Every structure is written in structure tokens, then in C-alpha cells.
Amino acid sequence: MTLPLFSHGAFGHAVGLLVGTLIGMGFGFALERAGFGRARNLVAQFYLTDMRVLKVMFSAIVTSLVGMALLSGIGLLDLSLITVPETFLWPQLVGGLILGAGFVVSGYCPGTAVVAIGSGNLDGGVALAGMLLGSLSFGFGFGPIESFYRSGAMDRVRLSGLLGVPVSVIAAAVVAMAIGAFVGAEKVERIFSARAGEPAPASSRRIRRGVFGGFAAVATLSLVALALPVAKGSAPVRSAGRLDAVTLARQLVEAPQNLWLLDLRPPEVASRGTLPGAIVMPPEDTNTSIVEALSPTRKLVVYGQSDLGALPQGVERFGGEIAVLAGGYDAWKASILTAPLPPASPTPALVAEFRLKTALHSRFTGAAAAEPPKLETRPAAYGASTPPKGGGC
Amino acid sequence: MLQARPTFRSAPPAERLLWNPYMAGVVIGLVLLASFLVMGFGLGASGAITRLAVGAAHLVAPKTIEANAYFAQYVGPGKHVLDDWLVFEVLGVFLGGVLGAYSAGRMRLAVERGPNASLRKRFALALAGGLLMGIAARLARGCTSGEALTGGAALSLGSWVFMMAVFTGGYLVARLVRRQWR
Numbered sequence: 001m002t003l004p005l006f007s008h009g010a011f012g013h014a015v016g017l018l019v020g021t022l023i024g025m026g027f028g029f030a031l032e033r034a035g036f037g038r039a040r041n042l043v044a045q046f047y048l049t050d051m052r053v054l055k056v057m058f059s060a061i062v063t064s065l066v067g068m069a070l071l072s073g074i075g076l077l078d079l080s081l082i083t084v085p086e087t088f089l090w091p092q093l094v095g096g097l098i099l100g101a102g103f104v105v106s107g108y109c110p111g112t113a114v115v116a117i118g119s120g121n122l123d124g125g126v127a128l129a130g131m132l133l134g135s136l137s138f139g140f141g142f143g144p145i146e147s148f149y150r151s152g153a154m155d156r157v158r159l160s161g162l163l164g165v166p167v168s169v170i171a172a173a174v175v176a177m178a179i180g181a182f183v184g185a186e187k188v189e190r191i192f193s194a195r196a197g198e199p200a201p202a203s204s205r206r207i208r209r210g211v212f213g214g215f216a217a218v219a220t221l222s223l224v225a226l227a228l229p230v231a232k233g234s235a236p237v238r239s240a241g242r243l244d245a246v247t248l249a250r251q252l253v254e255a256p257q258n259l260w261l262l263d264l265r266p267p268e269v270a271s272r273g274t275l276p277g278a279i280v281m282p283p284e285d286t287n288t289s290i291v292e293a294l295s296p297t298r299k300l301v302v303y304g305q306s307d308l309g310a311l312p313q314g315v316e317r318f319g320g321e322i323a324v325l326a327g328g329y330d331a332w333k334a335s336i337l338t339a340p341l342p343p344a345s346p347t348p349a350l351v352a353e354f355r356l357k358t359a360l361h362s363r364f365t366g367a368a369a370a371e372p373p374k375l376e377t378r379p380a381a382y383g384a385s386t387p388p389k390g391g392g393c
Numbered sequence: 394m395l396q397a398r399p400t401f402r403s404a405p406p407a408e409r410l411l412w413n414p415y416m417a418g419v420v421i422g423l424v425l426l427a428s429f430l431v432m433g434f435g436l437g438a439s440g441a442i443t444r445l446a447v448g449a450a451h452l453v454a455p456k457t458i459e460a461n462a463y464f465a466q467y468v469g470p471g472k473h474v475l476d477d478w479l480v481f482e483v484l485g486v487f488l489g490g491v492l493g494a495y496s497a498g499r500m501r502l503a504v505e506r507g508p509n510a511s512l513r514k515r516f517a518l519a520l521a522g523g524l525l526m527g528i529a530a531r532l533a534r535g536c537t538s539g540e541a542l543t544g545g546a547a548l549s550l551g552s553w554v555f556m557m558a559v560f561t562g563g564y565l566v567a568r569l570v571r572r573q574w575r
Contacts, residue, residue, distance in 0.1 A: 004433035017481040019431055024485020025492065026424040027436055027538075032493025033410070034417035039505035041411075043574050046567035052414045054560075057542060059418020064425040064435075064546035071430070083434035085535060085544040087551030092540070095533025096555040099526050100562025105570050106522025107505055109537040110530060111438035113523070114483060118490025120502045126516050127523035128442065134527015135443040136450055142463035149532060158548040170548055182415070196575070203413055211415040344470060347460040 003071065007081040028115050037119035039107025046104045048192035050201045051185040058178040059211065066218040069171040073225025078310055079167060080240055089152030106130060156241055168222035175219040179212050240311055241323040245335040248301060248325055249360040260294050262302045264312065265329065269305065275332060296320030304328045336364050410497040425546060435543030439530035441483035448474040507574040518573055
């Protein structure tokens with residue numbers, strides 16, 4: 001498990017920005033070569049004469065997906081460190097509908113508008129101006145729609161976790177679905193191009209065979225990799241969410257009964273101070289029965305001294321949701337155990353943040369004789385009920 | 394090459410040098426995979442556009458922007474609105490687009506529109522569509538790059554819902570703006 005490189009601390013923020021620029025250049029170049037700097041190549045998708053958008057998009061998704069499935073199958077990539085966008089079902093459904101409408105009206109989506117500007121299409125610039133105004137409008141109209149914006153929250157849920165199957169099984173299903181969609185799209189294109197009196201876009205048999213066959217081959221390999229012993233640890237993919245110290249502190253005050261805290265630092269360090277109610281288990285501790293015995297109905301929050309690179313194998317056996325305290329104990333010390341400074345330029349948002357931090361600080365430093373939230377650590381009590389294996393993603 | 398003056402005519406579609414869509418998809422997929430393997434996260438676009446808008450507005454009215462419940466996540470003490478991976482990634486997208494168009498002989502000032510669409514109508518619709526997308530991308534927490542493509546490959550449930558909704562929205566509205574394109 002050496003990938004992703006950044007999560008394993010291979011380089012810092014500045015190098016990351018440089019890498020981002022290079023990756024973006026590859027993306028922009030390929031989008032231009034796909035024809036996506038020109039609106040009519042994009043909107044042809046919606047008039048069914050050239051379904052280039054669908055073909056490019058699904059080929060890209062499948063390539064990346066089967067690549068990740070294979071690399072994690074052979075133990076090179078830790079899928080739990082791949083960021084999964086959070087799901088907010090209703091705003092994403094409505095946002096998608098509006099964005100699709102905006103796409104066909106303006107002729108571009110946000111990324112392709114940038115490529116259009118780069119290739120000299122002035123309408124791309126106008127579309128981008130619209131997006132800048134739209135972004136600002138959203139912020140200024142945020143108040144009344146905030147509750148809708150947060151509705152349908154399901155955290156970082158993956159299709160594989162939802163269905164309880166390994167990622168490579170979903171990857172194989174997506175490959176089959178994509179190839180079906182490609183064949184269907186080419187049929188539709190032939191009908192509607194003929195109707196519009198245009199030549200139907202054609203892909204050579206060699207390319208189709210090569211690409212479709214390649215997808216199927218890599219998907220099959222990643223399924224075979226499931227049988228490898230190395231894959232066992234990473235097959236039920238865990239997506240550990242991240243919590244910042246302030247959010248965690250709030251949750252500890254509001255509902256301590258919903259959390260387990262696991263301190264992964266060496267016992268001699270932890271003895272100098274832990275989060276209230278934390279169980280101390282050093283990462284090299286192979287006694288995983290502690291974690292397995294914890295009831296999976298609570299969320300398990302793990303932390304080290306600073307940011308955790310990867311979850312230790314033992315922790316992954318926890319049956320329920322896992323979250324990592326961003327920044328570890330250092331972040332807790334800096335944000336909660338240190339008295340917050342009042343904001344230099346007090347705006348309502350900053351004052352509210354300051355009040356929250358002050359309240360949490362006094363709550364957790366124990367200055368106000370407040371009882372720290374007690375989390376009972378009774379592994380034996382839960383020993384009888386074995387946590388479900390492989391779920392909770 | 395760049396022409397001396399904008400021509401504003403509807404240019405004929407240049408299909409010569411376009412990649413086969415499946416191959417283009419594989420290349421974009423490899424770029425996305427590289428991003429996942431190196432950084433641990435994928436591509437995006439609208440997030441950087443929002444940061445640009447918030448950054449510009451912050452120059453004009455810093456107090457208003459900092460007091461806004463939504464914009465407060467981008468600006469404030471110790472934060473620079475443009476110091477963000479996505480901003481640099483989208484800068485790269487622009488540079489890659491320039492490189493691609495220039496090397497393919499496709500770089501020229503023009504406006505993409507159908508044979509029957511007036512310039513004024515085309516610009517008005519580009520602005521209106523952009524406005525809708527700017528709002529929608531914030532509501533959905535991403536666009537076709539960050540949600541549909543990247544979240545789709547990461548198998549996020551919400552991203553797949555979003556992707557299907559984008560296609561649905563496009564097909565529902567396509568008929569209304571047909572004369573702009575066809």
C-alpha cells in the first residue's frame with residue numbers, strides 16, 4: 001500500500017499545487033482533442049446526432065474505475081484513502097437537472113468552458129462570466145435554501161458499500177453497462193444523423209475492439225485479484241471520513257453516546273492526556289479483539305498525534321462507520337484545549353465561530369467543573385454480538 | 394493560427410484532428426487515475442470558478458463576503474481564496490486547452506452557434522446557461538468534472554444520481570433551444 005502518494009506524505013502542499021497544474025494540463029489537452037472546446041460537439045449529445053459526451057465520459061469513468069479496482073486488488077492502492085464526494089441526495093438531484101439544462105442552453109459545462117476560452121471561443125468566455133455570477137448568486141441567496149442544500153445527507157456512501165459488494169464487482173458491472181450504452185448510442189446516432197442529413201460518427205472496428213476488450217480484460221483481472229491473499233484486507237472497502245476537532249468536540253458534547261474514541265498513540269504518550277473517554281490502542285497492537293468487540297452502532301473516531309496516514313489493519317475490522325480526527329491530537333490541543341483568540345475583524349460569522357470555540361474550550365478544559373463525557377469501555381459486554389463483517393462502508 | 398480580427402461567423406466543424414471519443418475517454422480516464430493515485434482525489438472545475446468569483450467579490454466588498462454564511466468557508470484570516478489545489482488544476486486545464494487548440498490548428502477567435510442563431514441571442518443564452526450552472530454546481534457541490542466524472546469513478550452514490558440528472562435536464566431543455574444550434 002504505497003498509493004496514493006500524497007496521503008502517504010510523499011510531498012507537501014506546494015508540490016501538490018504544481019502536480020495539480022500538470023494534471024489539469026493533461027485534462028485540458030485531452031478535452032480539447034476530444035472536441036470539447038467547441039459547443040456544438042458537446043450539445044450534439046442532446047440532439048442525438050453525435051453522442052461524444054457520453055462516450056468520452058463513460059470511457060474515462062471506466063478507465064479510472066477499473067484501474068483503481070485492479071491496483072487495490074493487487075495491494076498497491078489503499079482505496080480507503082481515495083476521497084469520495086459526500087452524498088446529499090436531493091440537492092444533487094435538483095442541481096444535476098439545473099446543470100444539465102444550463103449545459104444545453106450555454107453549450108458548455110464548467111470545465112469545457114475553460115477549454116473553449118483557451119481555444120478562442122468567445123461564447124465560452126460569456127458562459128464562464130455567467131458561472132461567476134451564478135456562484136455569487138448562490139452565496140447571496142444561501143439563507144433561504146440552506147436547509148434544502150443540506151437535505152438527503154448520506155455521508156460518503158459508495159455504490160459498493162451500499163450494495164455490500166467489493167469495488168471490483170461494481171467495476172465489472174459498470175464496464176458491462178458502459179459497453180451496452182456505447183453500442184446503443186451508436187445505433188441512436190445512426191438513426192438521428194440520417195434524419196438530420198449528417199454523416200453518422202463512426203469508430204473503427206479496431207478501436208472499438210481494443211477499447212471495449214481492454215475494459216473487459218482489466219475488469220476481469222480485478223475480479224481475479226479478489227482471490228489473491230493480498231486483496232483480503234482491502235476487499236471490503238472502507239471510506240474513513242474526516243472530522244475536524246471542532247466538529248468532533250461538538251458531537252462529543254451533543255451525543256457522546258454515539259461515538260467511540262480510539263487513541264492510536266503509544267500508551268506512554270497517551271497517558272499524558274487523551275480525548276475524554278478514549279480507548280488507548282497503539283497502532284502496532286495486533287490485539288484486534290478490542291475493536292471487534294466495540295458495538296458498530298456507534299461511530300469510531302480514531303486519532304494519532306498528528307494526521308493519520310493510513311488506518312491500521314486492526315482498526316479496519318470495526319463493523320461500523322470510522323472517522324479520522326483531522327490533524328490528530330495536535331489539532332485537538334490547538335483548537336479545543338487552547339483558548340481561542342477573539343477575531344481581529346468581528347463579522348457575525350467569525351463571532352459565532354469564536355463563541356462556539358470558547359464554549360467548547362471551557363467545556364473540555366474542565367475549568368467549569370463539567371463532567372467530561374464518559375464513554376464506557378466494556379468490550380466484554382458486546383463480546384456476544386459479533387459485528388457484521390464487511391459492511392458499514 | 395490566431396486571426397487578426399474576430400470573424401464572428403459560424404465556423405465549419407473541424408473534425409480532422411479530433412481523437413476518437415473512446416480513445417479520448419481512455420486518456421482522460423488515465424489523467425483522472427493519475428490524480429487519484431498521486432493526490433488521493435480527482436479532477437474538478439466549478440470549485441475553482443467559484444473561488445475566482447469569491448476572490449473578485451472580496452476585493453470589492455471584503456466585509457460583505459466575509460459575513461456571508463456560504464462564502465465564509467473561502468475567505469477569512471489565514472485563508473487565501475486562490476490557495477487551493479483546484480484553482481491550480483483549472484489553471485492547468487486552461488493551459489492544456491491552449492496547447493491542444495494551438496497544436497491542432499484550431500485556435501481562432503470565433504463564436505460557436507448554429508447557422509440560424511444571431512450573435513446577440515447566442516451570447517444571451519451562453520450567459521443565462523452559465524448562470525444556471527454556477528448556481529447548480531454549488532447546490533450539487535460540483536459539476537460534470539468534480540461530481541459526474543470524479544465522483545462517478547469513486548462510485549459515490551450522489552455523483553451517479555447527479556450524472557443521470559444532468560443528462561435528464563439536458564434532454565428536457567434541448568428542444569427549447571434547438572434553434573440556437575441546429
